[in-house]
Amino acid sequence: MKFCSECAHPVTQIIPPDDTRLRYVCTQCGTIHYQNPNMVVGSVPLWKADGETRVLLCRRAIEPRYGYWTLPAGFMENGETTSEAAGRETEEEAGARIELHQLFSLLNVPHVHQVHMFYLATLLDLDYLAGVESLEVKLFSEAEIPWDEIAFPTISHTLRFLFEDLARIRNGEGDFRFHTRDINKPMRQT
Template identity: 40%
Template sequence: MREKKFCPYCGAPLSERIEEGRTRKWCKACNTTLYENPVPATCSVVIDDQNRILLVKRSVEPKKGVWCLPGGFMENGENPEQGALRELFEETGLRGKVDFLLGVVSTPGTIYDSILMTGFLVRAYTGKAKAGDDAEKAEWFSMDTFPEIAFTSHKNFISIYRAAHENTPAPG
């Protein structure tokens, strides 16, 4: 992970100080504390009518060449569902509808210190899966034979779906 060295507001070099028991980056020049928080991201467990799961093969780092769920970082002004469905469309060309929330987990990141990952179940969608942004491939896999998954949080959402919802009917 790269470290922030300069104040984003005034450009002065950052120092550190302890606030509420935590060491925080602080700009002495403009007396600003840089609060760093987990970065929100979303992903979708997309299931077709044969109980196959949609995975994308990553074309960018981190974990380039490894499969994962469609997803990515939230943009300002969108809610988590919108973020998940936008990423789904960008990476696979599918227009989906969120069925329900599978879970929210905090996970260490490679670019950011910590990521807040939200996972949704999507069983209603239109279109045909085709690789887009950040994805080299987008393919459906059987639950018994899917490949290694790049991120533990994604793997956990698949397990949550399988354990609790695999046999619940999809919305009609």
């Protein structure tokens, strides 16, 4: 940040007297410009057929990680709830109609100032298609997941949580759980 959004004067980074963190402060009008994490929200769209559960993934048509696979997700917009954001992103990226269920995973990614949230969802039909941010959209069983081509650590973790829960459910050991994880430093991307 270089200029105050209130008066357009240059800002300075200082720790305000009533704070403990470095903030952008306008020395002209005194406005403190707080910066907060971005919310990335999406869904884990599932399709059950022939005793097998498959998950819908999108191949990214944008950077970062062009060509890699991800769950349908994106930045939450002002004025929407997290569930509305998950539904909107699923429609935009995968053209998929879903029934949204419970919050499934929450991943804190402090080194990029983000919080990622994923809701479980059921695909209502198989009439999905790639949106402008996706090269293709495809259903995957656990054995078919292209693990080396997953775009982000938050997606890998959420998919692993999913398949761990599905294994427990098949063994009669409960239902889906809520999962959380802190990703404190970036995983090496190839």
